Amino acid sequence: MPNPSDYIALGSQSEEETEPELEEDSEETEEEQQEEGFIPVMESPRVLAEKESKNGEATVCSNAGESGENSQGNEWNRGDIDGLFCPICMEAWTTTGDHHVCCLPCGHIFGFSCIRKWLQQQGTTKKCPQCNRKCTLKDVRKLFASRVVAIDGESQKRIQSLEAKCISLDKKNAALIKKEAEWKKKEAEWKKREALLQRELHQLKEKTIYLEHLLDVKPRTLGHPPSMGGYCVPSLGSEFNGQGPFILQKELGVDGARLFDIDASSKIILMTRRLQGLGGMHVLTKMSLVAPYTRQDISLPTGSKAVRDLHICPSDGSLSLFASLGKKLSVLSTKINNFILAYDLPAPAWSCSWDLNGSHQIYAGLQNGSLVVFDMRQTARPLEFVNGLTSNPVHTIYSLHNSTLPSGVTAVLSASSAGICQWNFGGSEERQPVVLETGNQGACISLAYCPSSDDIIASFRPRIDNSNEMAYSQHLLTPAIGQGVQGSHVHLKRFGSNCYQKLAVTCANVNDVRLPRSAVMNIESHGCLFASGDELTGELVLQELPSFTVIQHLKLRKQPIYDIKYVHDVDGGLLGCLCDDILQLYGNHALK
Structure with missing residues (x-):
């Protein structure tokens, strides 16, 4: 017997949906029909070969519900078995023998032996058991096929509906993915915009700090224009007309600055x-x-x-x-x-x-x-x-x-x-x-050089026993720590290609941890000056070379000093001193 799944048939039509009855066949008696009999139908070699290749698997199903229950573990319902069995005897039809699957002109399918008995018992009025359409025994046709497959119209419609829903959901999903990508792009743009606004805000804060400093410096500038930003050494007042060579010109707020250079x-x-x-x-x-x-x-x-x-x-x-x-x-x-x-x-x-x-x-x-x-x-x-x-x-x-x-x-x-x-x-x-021979001055912590005069100033502090240079040579970005100690400045001058002469040595107040910066300035008609920070007084000290005579103390608003630079241009000299978040610029009026 074949497996029930081998065939799927359409459900039978209702009596309300039957087609109009055809005209009765020519007058034939039941006896004449029985005498005429049927022409035996031979199975084709193709069908026989297929049956042999399947080892006799030709039946539609076996014993209805039992095999289905054993294989699937649940009972068949009517929707599952409708169309798999002969509607007269409720037995599965076969592809060989008396119960061969066959159909009437109306399309309904029965077992051959069952429909033959049915028609023979009807007398002169022979009709289909399901639709009552007139038919005769001659109209019965055996069906030869490995499978009889019929598509359920309702299921097909449901499948088409589900496919349409899937297509619609795919489109919606694609649209949502596209929108998500657009939102991610917008989010990245907004984050970038936020970073730019944060930077602009930071710059505006710096400008505000600068303006506040400017408002604070302005009254002092009006009250004491000659000596603003420092005081002069009386012994050298005659050389600079009673003033120091530099006066404060600008104060700029520069948060987080540690190094600088000037392009005049x-x-x-x-x-x-x-x-x-x-x-x-x-x-x-x-x-x-x-x-x-x-x-x-x-x-x-x-x-x-x-x-x-x-x-x-x-x-x-x-x-x-x-x-x-x-x-x-x-x-x-x-x-x-x-x-x-x-x-x-x-x-x-x-x-x-x-x-x-x-x-x-x-x-x-x-x-x-x-x-x-x-x-x-x-x-x-x-x-x-x-x-x-x-x-x-x-x-x-x-x-x-x-x-x-x-x-x-x-x-x-x-x-x-x-x-x-x-x-x-x-x-x-x-x-x-x-x-270069500098004597036993200690550890070198700074070097300043003036190319136009070949003057060199090296700064030293006392060495620490068993010290590691990496532990004490702190990076400039390290927060200000340490304290002032007694160190020294050594003045060297270059002669020829490889010759140096030590001209002077002076004591200095230097930091015991940080590496300071200094500058040598060659001022026309006034020789060289050395600018360095004093760790004890918190001032920028200007000294004349080679005597190291102090000629000016420049007051600083904050500590510590991070960098010192000097440039010369047609307008005179410009000395810059970078302290904690403030850049102070001093002009050399002696050159103007």
Whole structure:
């Protein structure tokens, strides 16, 4: 017997839906019909082959509900079995034998033996058991098929309805996905906008601080214009007409600034800052020296970390050099506010310098005591790399004029806590560093150099026994700690290519932890002056060289001093001092 699932048949039509009865066949008696009999129908070879290949699996179903219950574990309902069995005997029909599946002209299906008995018992009025449509025994047709499949109209409609719903849901889902992507894009744009507004708000706060400082300074400027920002030493009053050489011109609020440099020709200041409220992000800020002192923040290259040193190119003010603790030596173009070069270093960079004899060569002092030379025209690898005499960080490096050096040779001064060295690069001869003799002054913590006069000032503090340079050579971005101790300033002057003479030594109040900054200024017709911070008085002290005579004390609004720079232009000299969040600019009226 075949499996019930082999055949699916349509449900029988109701009597209300029967078609009109056809005309009765020509007058034939029941006896004549019985005498005529039926023409035996032979199964085709194809059907026989299919039955043999299926090993006799030809029956439609077996024993109705029992096999279904055993295989499926539940009872058949009428909707499941309707059309699988002969509606007369309620037995499953077969594809062979007396109960062969057959149909009437009206389309209803029965077992052959059942429909034959039914029609024979009807007498002259022979009708379909289901629709009452007239028929005769001759109209019975055996069906030969491996499967009889009929589609349920209601199920088909339901399937089509569900497919339409699926298509509709797919469209809605696609629309929602599109809207979600649009909202994510808008969210990213709003976050970017929020960051820009936060930065603008920060800049406005800085401008407010600057204006508050300006309002505070204005009355003092009107009351005491000559000596504003400091007081004069009476013994030198005659030289500067009873005044110090510098007067305060501007005070600018610069939150988080630690280093700066001035481009006098372009009237801009470039500084490094650490922003508050943005995860301590380090940025560069370009500020105009012309009111209203507009500012632009410039992002550092990825992985740069904090900037340890910066210098504007002396021959091309549109280029700036940065040394950072992220093992980067970078070159910025202030014309486009973008970095044009970024060199990877083997160790964190503590100092950097432009070559004074050309704009192509740059230098970097590393944390491990090494020095690196790069040619900006050859970016593949360093031009020179030398190991230092010690592993102490090179906290300061300066390029020297090569007017007294052999052709093709360049020289730099480097300073670490161990002392000061001159390094020569280029040429065919083997180079040995020249160690400058400063006496037993202690640990070198600062170096200032004036290229126009070859004056050098090295600052020292007492050494600490069994100390580690990395523990005491604090980074400039470290908060102000420590206290003032008795140190010294040593004045050296360069003669020739490798000769130095120690001219003077003076005591100084220096910090016992931080690395200070200082500057040597060559003022025309008045010699050289040295600017440095006094840790005990909290003042910016100007001293005349080589005597170290104090000529002016400049009052500072805050402590500590982070950086000191001096530039000279056609309008005179400009001395900048960066304290805690305030940049004070002093003009040299002696040059005007």
